[in-house]
Amino acid sequence: MAACRDRKRIQRLMTFFRLVLAAMLMSALPAHGADRTIYLTFDDGPLNGTSNILxxxxxxxxxxxxxMVGMHAEASVSNKALVRRAKAMxxxxIGNHSYSHAYNHYRHFYSDTEGVVADMLMANAVLGLKPAVHARLxxxxxxxxxxMSKDDNSLGPAQAGREDPDYEFVAASGFYLYGWDHEWVHKDNGEPVQSVDHLVSEIxxxxxxxxxxxxxxxxxLMHDEMFQDSFDGKTQLTNLITALKLRRYAFGTIQSYD
Ligand SMILES: [Zn+2]
Structure with a gap:
């Protein structure tokens, strides 16, 4: 009888230690995730693909x-609705990515500091954003x-020096400017280049x-056009996020980046 009681007591003790060990492991996991944070950013919307992202x-x-790009936000009733939908989430x-996207002529755009600031402020008005505005040039x-402050490594030092007043004036006009650390690259037609598996291994x-x-x-960095139906955008983005969650990466809001 006594031996049986002892065995039960030992079993209870073992169960207790197992629970304690499990709790210790669980509490260790989020700490590991918290120092590996990913900030998902999508540029150039609203476009075909934005609704799948949302x-x-x-x-x-x-x-x-x-x-978002102010000009794209104004382009149609459905694009305006996408901005409203995103803002309600x-x-x-919603960040500012300029009004005109420099019409893709960057050197010309950045040769006119006042023009750059005016373009960014116009996008604030269209998108309904108030300072401090999170933005990407x-x-x-x-x-x-x-x-912190960091210049574009793909520009030579002379060009970076010429454009520095633009960045400073935009920042002083109520913007936090963000670049990126890695890109999910796309082809000219918007189709993603890396597979999800490849991108995750890069990360x-x-x-x-x-x-x-x-x-x-x-x-x-990603672009809205990559996630349109013709590239199976919903599945691709879901697969990426699922894989990153499984690897216990944390996802950060841009407000927590500063
Ligand atoms: Zn862009």
């Missing part, structure tokens, strides 16, 4: 920033934040060896 973000409940931040991987590699603008924080 569907997936709502289904997966992850935060993201959509850097608590996990979505068209065609430029530039950061201007209270905590793993970067967290192992890469240097980000801020340690432990990866800003991922």
């Amino acid at each position: 569907d997936v973000l709502a289904a997966e409940q992850v935060p993201a920033t959509l850097f 608590p996990l979505v931040t 068209p065609g430029r991987d530039v950061f201007r934040l209270p905590s 793993d590699h970067l967290f192992g060896y890469g240097r980000f603008a801020k340690p432990g924080k990866l800003i991922l």
Whole structure:
């Protein structure tokens, strides 16, 4: 009888220790995730593809920033509705990506500082954004934040020097400027280049060896047009987010980046 009671006591004790061990492991996991944060960013919308992005973000409940182009927001009734829908989503931040997107003539655009500032302010008006506005300059991987400043490495030092007053004046006009750390690249027709598996392995590699603008924080650049139905955009984005969740990456809001 006594031996039987002892065995039961030992079993209870073992169960208790197993629970304690499980609790310790569980509490260790989020801490691991918190120092590997991914910031999903989507540029150039509203476009064909934006509505799929919003569907997936709502289904997966992850935060993201959509850097929108004022001219695209004005282009149609359905685009205006997409802006309204995105603004109503608590996990979505609308960012400013200029009014004109520099008409894709970047050097010309950045030769006129007042014009750049006016273009950014016009997009604020169209998108209904008030300072401080989270923004990404068209065609430029530039950061201007209270905590850090970084120029576009793809520009030569002379061109970067010429454009510096643009970045400074835009920042001083009530904008936080964000570049990016890695891109899910697309072809000219908008089709994604890397497979989801390939992109995830690139991200793993970067967290192992890469240097980000801020340690432990990866800003991922994507473009709305990549997620249109003809490229199976909903599935692709869902697969990416699922894979990143499985690897226990955290997803950050752009407000938490600064
Ligand atoms: Zn763009």
